Amino acid sequence: MNSSAETRHAATLEEHLKRENPLLLEPLAEFRKLDRVARGLGLLAPDDSFTRRVPWWPVISLLGTFSAGKSTFINGYLGLELQRTGNQAVDDRFTVICYGEEEEPRTLPGSALDADPRFPFYRISGDIDEVAAGEGRRINTYLQLRACNSEAVRGKILLDSPGFDADSQRTATLRITDRIIDLSDLVLVFFDARHPEPGSMRDTLQHLVAGTIARDDASKFVFVLNQIDAAAAEDNPEDLVGAWQRALASAGLTAGHFLRIYDEQAAAPIADETLATRFKAKKDEDMAEIHRRIRAVEVDRTYRVVELLQSAAETLRGVGGAQDLREYRRQWRSRTLLYDGLALVPVVLALLAGLFWANDGTRSLLSTLFSGTIMGWILVVGVAAVAVAAHLSLREFAAKGIAKKIPPAWQQPFRLDMRRAFNKGKPWWRSMLLANPPGWNPLARRRVNKVVANRETMVQRLNDRFTMPSG
Incomplete structure (x- = not known):
């Protein structure tokens, strides 16, 4: 890619933000200032940019074990049968789901993501090669892109992952998962209520719980026990939930968002009406919370971009720079x-x-x-x-x-x-x-320091749009 291509990319992104979120035009301009400093230091190649490392629209990721109902949840959220479902591993690739105008869903190969800086997996093949030499050429075995005509996904991206215990290419898969976690505004971690014991959750507990509880953005993780209707057949349904929460606590997670849901259409009837009412009420409450969190990511993303700008500036002048x-x-x-x-x-x-x-x-x-x-x-x-x-x-x-x-x-x-x-x-x-x-040099230091100083002003402008701080 040459400098003219980089200029075209920046112009395209600017036009996109003018339409979708004009408040991000100022952070975009500030990121381009940091680009000049990073290229001068050699931290970025002449044809590279911080703007390629920032997802400019909300990203919601679904991670977890292979039978936890991630695909079923996505289909219900979209209102169409997009993802294959089943009790066994039905898809061993990461799927990026975005809005498309065609009536019929379209599936594109992973190379469509690897070569397009507008998507969060831009140049991910290079990252895969770092941990598994030669695997980057097989990007289509790791990723796919699906476009669907669903208003639920307009203006945002959903990421569906293969189950942790269903993938044989573990090292590369975990690398992609880490990339997903860093880019996401909301991470829904699904567990299967039919198998809540620590043995079947070990990989997920280690990588998605123990590895994330100390993160600064740990609040974006929501832990979901799916197919909770299976507990209705137990003598004491709360024992199953308790086993799940103890497994999370064993990985160090003692606080956070813990939700319980199930798919009413796929669930077996619950004979006890009182129990059925209680299960449905809890499910409806927790599903409403998930949908509320998904709606909130659009606002969260705007603030996160500003925080990423601050973090990039601090990195240039500090650790990592x-x-x-x-x-x-x-x-x-x-x-x-x-x-x-x-x-x-x-x-x-x-x-x-x-x-x-x-x-x-x-x-x-x-x-x-x-x-x-x-x-x-x-x-x-x-x-x-x-x-x-x-x-x-x-x-x-x-x-x-x-x-x-x-x-x-x-x-x-x-x-x-x-x-x-x-x-x-x-x-x-x-x-x-x-x-x-x-x-x-002094000019580079002044540029970075000015970006850091502008952060509070940008946050205040966002607050003026979403709140009334002056009453």
């Missing part, structure tokens, strides 16, 4: 000086010995060096060239050692390429004695 780059440069200087000392000091001492003492009793090398003769100048230039060449080789060797320690881009905040940024400062013509990396 200039602060880490300064530390890597400090380590590089120290290591190079150490190598210089270990390698060059013995050579210099040997050279000095030869300068002061000539073996044959004739003129010493020291006299030759300072004699002003052609031979003297040749010796001076030769010694200097050897020393410089040795220093540059050791400097490059030290830089490679430091670069290997730097985590890859997929492990960095916003997938910023710290290795690229570090390597930008290692060419021989750039002094390693400078503390700041190339591109981190």
Whole structure:
């Protein structure tokens, strides 16, 4: 992709936001300011942008075990039979669901997502290759895109995942799941009430509960016990719910949103009318809460984009950005000086010995060096060239050692390429004695600081739209 393509992408996104959410036009402009700083540092490639790392419309994800009823819930929410359902694993791919104008749903391959920056899986093939070499070429085995004519999904994206215990390509699947969690405004984690015991929930408990309870955005997780009508056949239905909640508590989750639902059309009749009424009332209440949370994501997304802007700015000037780059440069200087000392000091001492003492009793090398003769100048230039060449080789060797320690881009905040940024400062013509990396100058610092300072103003404008803070 070249700069003109990047310009077209930015213009398309701007037009989209003008129609869908004009309040995000200001954050878009601020992100483009951060782009200039990140490209100057080498954290972003010339054809890359922060705007490609921010989903500009709400994302609702459904994760969990394979039989937990995620697809059934999606079909009910959309009002059409889009996703295949069943008690066994019926789909082993992540499905991105968005609005389409055609009456008949359309299914497109994963490459349609990988190559389109408007979707949250843009260039996900590269992330997959990082953990499973060569798997990125098989993107269509991991992802698919479905468009449907349902007003319920207009202006938002639904993400349906394969069950954790139904997928054989675990490493790549977990990588995609992590990407989903980071991008989502709402994460519905489904469990099967027919199998609430910890054994069948182990993978989900570990990755979606234990791994998320400490997140700053943990409030976006909602834990749903589906097919709760199965408990009606139990002598004490609350025992089943209690087992589920104990399993969550064992993973460290003691507070949060815990909802219980079932599909009335697929549920077996409950003979006890009192029990049936109680189950339905609870189901209706919790379904209403899920729908309320889904409706709220449009407002939440707007605030989240502003928070992501703040986070991106803080990253550029702190951990994951200039602060880490300064530390890597400090380590590089120290290591190079150490190598210089270990390698060059013995050579210099040997050279000095030869300068002061000539073996044959004739003129010493020291006299030759300072004699002003052609031979003297040749010796001076030769010694200097050897020393410089040795220093540059050791400097490059030290830089490679430091670069290997730097985590890859997929492990960095916003997938910023710290290795690229570090390597930008290692060419021989750039002094390693400078503390700041190339591109981190007073102008760049002012740009980042101004974006941080503008955050409160943007939040206040959002508040003016959605609230009346002045009464």
